[in-house]
Amino acid sequence: MHVSTYCGWILIIVTISFASPTKPSTGCGYTACNLGDPTKLNVHIVSHTHDDVGWLKTIDQYYYGSRNNIQHAGVQYILDSVIRALDENADRRFIYVEIAFFWRWWNEQTDAMRNKVREFVNDGRLEFISGGWCMNDEAATHYNSIIDQHSLGAEFLRDQFGECGRPKIGWQVDPFGHSRDQGSLLAQMGFDGLFQGRVDYQDWQTRNRTKTMEMVWKTSTNLGNQSWLFTAILRDEYSPPDGLCFDDSCSDPPIMDDPRLHDYNVPERVQAFIQASRDQAAGYATNHIISPMGADFHYENANEWFKNLDKLIKYVNLEQANGSNVNTFYSTPSCYLYALNKAGRTWTTKTDDFFPYADRPHGFWTGYFTSRPALKLYERHSNNILQITRQLNAFSNSQLRDSIFVLSEAMGVVQHHDAVSGTEKQEVAFDYAQRLSVGIDNAIRVINKAFDKLLPKDTQPAPGPQFLCQVTNISECLPIQDQTRFTLTLWNPTVHPVLQHYRVPVTRSYTVRDPTGQPILSELIPVSNATKKIPGRTSTAGNQLIFRANLPALGFNTYLFEAKTTEENQEPKVKITQNAECILENQNIRVEIDAQGNLQHIVNLRKSVDVSFSSQGFYWYQGFAGNNSHPEFQASGAYVFRPLTQTAEPVSQTRTVTCIKALSVQIAVIIFNDWASQEISLYDEAQHVEVEWTIGPIPVNDNIGKEIIIRYDTDIQSQAKYYTDANGREVLERIRDYRPTWNYTILEPVSGNYYPINSRIWIKDQNRQFTVLTDRSEGGASLHDGSVEIMLHRRLLYDDDLGVSEALNESAFGEGLVVRGRHSLVVDASATSARIHRVSAQNMYMHPLAVYSLTQQTFANYSAAYRLTWSALTDVLPLNVHLLTLDQLGSKDYLIRVEHYFEMNEDDTYSHPVTIDLQSILKSIGTITNTVELTLGGNLPLAELQRLNWVTSDKESSHATDHKEPSLNDTSVRLTPMQIRTFQVTVA
C-alpha cells in the first residue's frame, strides 16, 4: 500500500488541550461505584474481553475477524455488540483495555455512535482499564516503549473522553510474569492499582493459602512510596469460573430459566456460581471478590454474555431470600479496588518482582525472554529511529507528528505480550516487522523534512535525500556501493557528546572528512566470511571503513566521503594473524585470547581489575521434545524454555581465531563452526569490550531443537547472586534456586533460574564486577558462581502447547534464521561499574542515527551550502540525565520527559539528585513561557492527580499525594535517582 494512505490514520491524535470534549457526568469514577453489602460476600462481576494485539492472527485480522479458520476472533464485532448490549441495560458494565483496537473501531464510527459511547464512559458503564495501545509484554520490553505505548492510548482517551476516560487501573492479566518496573511506571502514571493474571503457580498457591493475593507492591528501590502500587492477583488468570462461561465461544450451559421448557436449570446454575464464589473467597482477604467474566476475544456477541449474566445476577441475589450470603453485581476493576480501599484494612507488601513465571512444574516461561531475537532487535532499532525522528521533528519545527504516528502506532502494537515476546505465529511476526518497516518509511520522510530545514544554510536548497542503511550490521549499504562521493550524517539523540566508532561497508577506499573538512583516520577492515555468507546479503562490499565520530550532544555531524583515486589508496596497514595468540589492548583494557581462540582475561588496566575466564563461548541446550500431555512432557517452545538435560554442550570442540589490529580497533574473529561465531572488538579509548555474535541458521537436520547460549565463566566469586535489570531501568538481585517470597521447590535447575535481561546482567564480588550489556532483550542466568549465560537464539521443533501451535522454527527463513547481535562487556570495580554500564547502556539503546546522502559536491561546495555540525545544546547537561522524550505536540507545545538514570548508591558522583534547566534543551526552539508537569503518561497535570491511599501491614501509608512535585515556578527541574519527570512546555 502506498504510504499516503496512512495519513488518514492520525485524524484522532491531534488535540493537545486537557479539556474534556464532553462534560463528565458525575457517573464515572469511584464515587459512582456499587460497594455491595457489608454483611455479604460481594462478587464484583467484571465483563471484559482480552483482545490480543496480534498473536495467531495479525492485529488487523483480529480487528476485522478475518481468517477465522485460524482463530475465531473479530474485534469490530466485539465493540459493536458491547455497545449495543450496554444500551439495553443500564446496570451492565464493561471494561476495555487495548486502545490499538478501540482506535481502529472508533475511526469507523458515526458521530452519533461516538456520542453514545461517550455517554457510557461518562456514566461509568464503559470503563477504559489500563488503556495502553496494547497490554504490553513485561519481559522483553524497554521502559521507553512501555511509557510510549501507554501514553499513546492515554492521549487518545484523554482527547476523546476527558477525565472519565482516564485509566487508573493496570490490567496486566495475560503477560507471562511481571516486571517490577512495569509496576513502577504504572504508579508513576498515576494508577491506583494493578491486576495480574499470571504468577508462578507456587507463588499463587502460597498466596491463596495465606489470603495474600492482594498486596502493596513496592516497585522501586529508588522512588519511595510514590512508586507503591496496590496489586491484586486474579483467581484464574482472567477467566470466568469453571462452567460459567457464557461467551458464544463457550459450551457451558446458559441460564435456562423458562420453566416451561425442557432443561430448566436455574437452581443448578445459581449453586454453581455460589459455590465458585465461596471457593474463591476462601483465598482472598475481604468479603469482596472480583470475578472476571470474559476471556480471549470474548463478547463478539456480547448479548450472549450479558443476557446470561443478567439472569445469573438476578437469580443468585434472589437466593439471598433462602439464606445465601452471596451478593453479586456488575462492577469494574476500579470499583472492586475502591471497595478494597474502603475496607479499611492493611495489606502485606512485596519488593521483588514476579519473574520467572511457571504455570506448572517444568513449565517455566523463560524461553520467550529470547524467542525471535531478530524481531526483538528490530523493535529496539525502530524505537531508536522513533525517538530521533521526534527530536528532529521538534528541532526543525516540521510539525509532522501525524506522520510519525505511523511508527508510534506500530511500536505501540509491537509492545504487545505476543509481539516483541516472540510468541506469535510466524506470519504475524512478519506483520509486526512490516508495520515497523512501514512506520520507519514514514519516519524517513519526516527525517528528510527535518534535515531539509536543519542542514541548509540560509536560503540554500534542501540537500539530496537522506536515506538509512539499516543492514550495515551485515556490512551492506547498496545505495552507496561504488559511489564516489556521499555524506554520512549522524544524529546523536543523547544530551551528551558521544564518541563513536562507525563502520561503513565499502567496495573502495574513501577519504573521510569531518565537519571541519579535515580528513580523519579511516581504516579498512575486511568483511568476515561469516558475514559474507549470511543469506540475503547481496552487497559486494569487501571491507568496512571504520572511523571515529565525535558527535555533539543532541545534534549532528556530517562526514563527507570521497573515493580515493588509486594512487591515494594507501590505507593504514591492518595487521591480521590467524590462530595465534590475540591480545587486544587500548588505553583502558586488555583482552587476552589464546591461540586456540579462548578468551582468557579481560583486564581493566586503569582499575587493575583482572577477570579471568575458564571458558567463554557458545553452548546449546537440547529443547525438550514433549507432547505436553503432562507437566513431565512439557516441551520447550516459544514460551517455555525446557532443556532436555541441565548441561549445555559446546557448539564445537575447537575454534579458529583471526586477529585484526588496526589503529582504531583491534578485533578477534573467532569462528566456532559454520553457524556460530563472534567478533570481539576493542575500540581505541573504549572502556568496554564489544562482542558481536552471529548465530544461525541453527541446524536441525538431526531433528533436535537447539537453544543457543553464550556463556562467560569467570573467576568472580559471585556467591549464587546475579543482577538483572527490569525493562532497562532498575536492577534486581537474583539468587540462584531461590525465591524471596516463598519456599521454592526446584524442578528446573536451568530454566527456573532464567530472568529477563533487557539491558544488562552482572555478577560481582567484593572488588570486581563483570557486566554484560545487551542490544535487545534476552534471557539469562548465572547457573554457577562466576558464570553468566545469555540465551541468544532458539530453534525448536515442538510447540509448547500454550496456544501458538507452531514450533519456534523460523523455517520461513529458508534454511533458518541467522541472527547477529552485540554485547558490551564491562570489567570494572564494583563501585565504579555503574558509571560505565549506565552510560553505555543508554548509548546502546539510543545510539546515533546514520543517514546517508549522495552528493556530487566537493567539501568546499558542500560546506558552503550546508551545516556540517549542529547541537541543540549550548549548556553541558549532567551525565546522569537522559532526555527520554521530546515530542512536538503543536506549533508551540512540546512534551518533554527527562530522567535521572542512575540508581541510588551505585555511583559516588552520579547517584545524587541533579537539577537541570528545561530551557537548556529547548534553547534552539525558543523561550519557555509555560510549563505544566504531567503524570508519566502525559495525560494529566500532576497537580490534579489524587491516588488512593493504602496502608501496609506495618502501618506505612502510601501517602500518594505527599509525593507530588510542586508546580514549577521556573524551568529548572530537580531529578532524584531513577526519577522521570514529564512536562508539557509552551515555547514563545
Place this chain on the structure above:
Amino acid sequence: MHVSTYCGWILIIVTISFASPTKPSTGCGYTACNLGDPTKLNVHIVSHTHDDVGWLKTIDQYYYGSRNNIQHAGVQYILDSVIRALDENADRRFIYVEIAFFWRWWNEQTDAMRNKVREFVNDGRLEFISGGWCMNDEAATHYNSIIDQHSLGAEFLRDQFGECGRPKIGWQVDPFGHSRDQGSLLAQMGFDGLFQGRVDYQDWQTRNRTKTMEMVWKTSTNLGNQSWLFTAILRDEYSPPDGLCFDDSCSDPPIMDDPRLHDYNVPERVQAFIQASRDQAAGYATNHIISPMGADFHYENANEWFKNLDKLIKYVNLEQANGSNVNTFYSTPSCYLYALNKAGRTWTTKTDDFFPYADRPHGFWTGYFTSRPALKLYERHSNNILQITRQLNAFSNSQLRDSIFVLSEAMGVVQHHDAVSGTEKQEVAFDYAQRLSVGIDNAIRVINKAFDKLLPKDTQPAPGPQFLCQVTNISECLPIQDQTRFTLTLWNPTVHPVLQHYRVPVTRSYTVRDPTGQPILSELIPVSNATKKIPGRTSTAGNQLIFRANLPALGFNTYLFEAKTTEENQEPKVKITQNAECILENQNIRVEIDAQGNLQHIVNLRKSVDVSFSSQGFYWYQGFAGNNSHPEFQASGAYVFRPLTQTAEPVSQTRTVTCIKALSVQIAVIIFNDWASQEISLYDEAQHVEVEWTIGPIPVNDNIGKEIIIRYDTDIQSQAKYYTDANGREVLERIRDYRPTWNYTILEPVSGNYYPINSRIWIKDQNRQFTVLTDRSEGGASLHDGSVEIMLHRRLLYDDDLGVSEALNESAFGEGLVVRGRHSLVVDASATSARIHRVSAQNMYMHPLAVYSLTQQTFANYSAAYRLTWSALTDVLPLNVHLLTLDQLGSKDYLIRVEHYFEMNEDDTYSHPVTIDLQSILKSIGTITNTVELTLGGNLPLAELQRLNWVTSDKESSHATDHKEPSLNDTSVRLTPMQIRTFQVTVA
C-alpha cells in the same frame, strides 16, 4: 417437571378473531417490494437462518444455545440479534421460518420488544416465510399433521401479526426430497410459491442446464389449478455463494474496507460476488436471481452478516459505475417471487414429485423413509390421540384447548424434517418421544374432563379416572391386570360406524358386556412367545381377550369387563396346531399357508381374485460400510439407504408356523428366527388380512449393519409399475428405474427405486390389485414385477456423513430396538380396491381410542349412572367423507375440516362429489349460526384470498381466484374428490 408448568405455554394461542392486533402499514406485501432494475441482473439477497427444530440437539437446547459442544447454535440469540440488526438499518430484510422457535422467543419478550417486532413485520423488514411450527419432513409425514403444524404456526402469526404476518411462500429448503401433496397442501393454504433446496442432483443439473429451475408444479390430479404452485429450486440448497458467508460460524474473508489497514479486500470481495451472481444467473430463466444468505443456525450474531452485507451491497452496486451489470439489494423470497411474477413470462410445468432425492451418485436418501420406525409409529399414535382429544373437548364443551396445545405443540415439533424422519441423534429422538408423551399426559387430562361430562347421566358424579393402555401392542396393560372389574370405552373418531376386533391383555377370564348389557363373544388367544420376550414387557398377561366392538360413528361404546369365577371359566375352544398347513378363512377371504409357514395364496372369495405368492417374508440388505470420502464409499445410514449388494437375503432358511383358530379370528404365527416373526390374522367379517410383524433386536454382533424388509412376491403382472401415496392422500404411479422428467442414470438399482409409503403401496394388473396398508411411514419399492417390498427396520453401524454423526444403531435400547407394526393386505379387483383401502387406511390412522377405568359397580349400577353409548351423529354421513379436524376455538367457535378422501376415478360410487351438512356433525353441540370458509391453514377467510397468477408454457393460467368456493349460504358443503374444506363455524 410437573405438568402444571406447561399451562403457561398457551398464553399466546387464544385469540380467534381475524383482526390484526396492529394496523398493518402499507409497508408489507408485494407492493412494497424492490423489483430491481430491468436492465440489470438483479440479485435478491435473502438473509435467513435455517433453524432445525431438533436434530443434533433438542429443540430447547437449540433454543437456549446449550450444549454448544455438540453444535454451536442458540436461537434465542439469533432472534435477539436479528431484531437489533434490523433496527439499525431500515434497508435490511430478514425472513423467519420456524414458529416453534419464534414462539418460544416471543413468550420471553417485553411488550416494547413485541411492538418493535410488529413494526418490522408491518414494514416488511421481517417476513415470516412458510410459518409452520417447523419445516416439516415430506416423506414420513401424514397430511393431517402437516396441516396441523402449518395451522399452528399460522394461527400464532395471525393472532400476533395479522395480515402482514401471513405466510405466502413455502420454504422447504432442507427436506430430503419433496412430496407432491406438500405442494398441494401449501397451495390450498393460499401460498403463492414454494422454494426447495434439495432435488436430485441429476434433476438439478438438467434443470440448471435448461434454465428450468423454476416451474409451475401441478400438485394434484384431482384438485385442478387451485393446487398449482409456482416452485423454485434454489442455487445450492439454502447456502450463500461459496466464499461469501459472513456468519460468525464461517471463515470467509469479511469485507475489509478501511484502506488504512492491512488486508483491504473490497475489489476481491466485489468480484467474488459478481462472479457468483453471473454463474448462478446462467442457470436461471430471468434477470432476477435469489441469493440466500444464511444457513443452519446462522445470524446468532446477526451484526456480522448484516454489517458485511451492507458493505457488499454498497460496493457491488458502486461497481456499476465501472460497467458492472449486477444490481443487488436486500429482498425476500416473496419479493423475488413477485419479481418473477411481474416478469410476464411463461413457465414449464411438472406433475410428478421430487422423490427420491439423491445428492450424489450412490447417495439416495431413501433410508430415512423407514429410519426409527418406533418413533414414526409413536407420532401417528399421538396424532390419533390428538384428534380424538380435540373431538372430545369439543363435544364435551370442556374448553381445554390450552391443555391440548401441549400435544399440538409437540406434534408440530415432531413433524420436523429431522424428527419423524428419524435422522436425529438418539438423545434427540428420546426428547421428541418425551414431548409426545408429555403431550399425551396432558391430553389424557382433557379426555378425562370430557368423559366426566359425557359419561354421567343427569347429575351423576364423574366416573373413576379413565386411562390409556398404550402398550397393548405388546399385550400389556398393567392397571387392569388381575382386576375383577373394569370398563373399556372406545371412541370412534370417524364419522362412520366401525366394526373393530379389540384385544385386551388379561391374566384371567372376563365376561364382556356390551352397552346393552349383553355378554358378548370373547375369546382368549395366547400371547405369543415372541411378544413375551420383548424387552421391557413386564406384564404377566398370558392371553389376549378378543372381542368385537361395533362402534357408533363419532361416538363411543363402553364395555364392562367382569372377571369370571372359576366355574364360569369356560372359554370357547381355541384350536391350535403347529407346523401344519394353516388356512385362514372368513366370509370374504381365504389365506393359505403351507406347513412350512409359507404364505401361498390370498383369495378374495367374493371377487374371485386369487393372488398367489411365490414367497413372502423377511429379508435383509447389508448396509454399505463406507467412509463416505467419495460417492463410491457412501455408507448406508440414517438418511441414505445403500445396500452392499442388490439382493436381499432371507432372514432364515426355515420358519415355524402356529395356527390359531378362534371364532372371531384366525391367526398364523410364523416365526422366522429369534428376532423376526409375523402374525397373519384374519378377523371375522374382515375384508383385509392383517400382518403384524415383529423385528428386533436386529443382531449386529457380526459387525454387519442390516436393513430388514418384508417382501411379497406375487404373480401379479405389474409391468414395472407400482403405486405409492403421498402423505396419506393422493397416490402416484412409480415406474421402476425411471424418472418422468429426466434421463435417469441408474446407479443404485434397489435404493434408487425406493419411495415413501405413508399409508399404502400397491401393484396391480388388469384384474387384480394387491395393496399393502401401513400403520406408519415406511420406504418401499417393487423391484421385480409382482413384488412389493417394504423396509421395516434398520440397524446400521456407520454414519452416512450427512451431519447426524451417529450410526443408526439405536443401541441405547439395550441389545437393540424391537419394533412391531401392522400391515393390512388388500386383495381385490383393481376397480374396487379403493373402496377397501381408502376406508381401511382412514380407519388405520384414525382408529378408535381405548380408555380403561376401574370400577366396582355391577353392570346394572354402572349403566344406571353412566351412558354406555353415544354418537354425535344422528345422520348417516357418506362413506367418502372424513372429518379431518374438529377443534373448539372458543366457547361458541369451532374449526372444522371435512374432506373427500377418494380420488377421482378410483371408485364407481365414491369418486364422485358429495355434499354434506356441517350441522350434522355439530348437532349435539348446537345450531350453527355462522360459517366462514377459511384457507386450509385456517388463517384467512377464503373470500379474502388472492393468489398470484402464473401462466404455463402451454398458456394455461393458474387463475387462482377462479377457484374460490362461494361463501356458504347454508351449512351444506360440497366436496369434490380429495378436496379438503376448512370452516370456522359459530354455534348458538
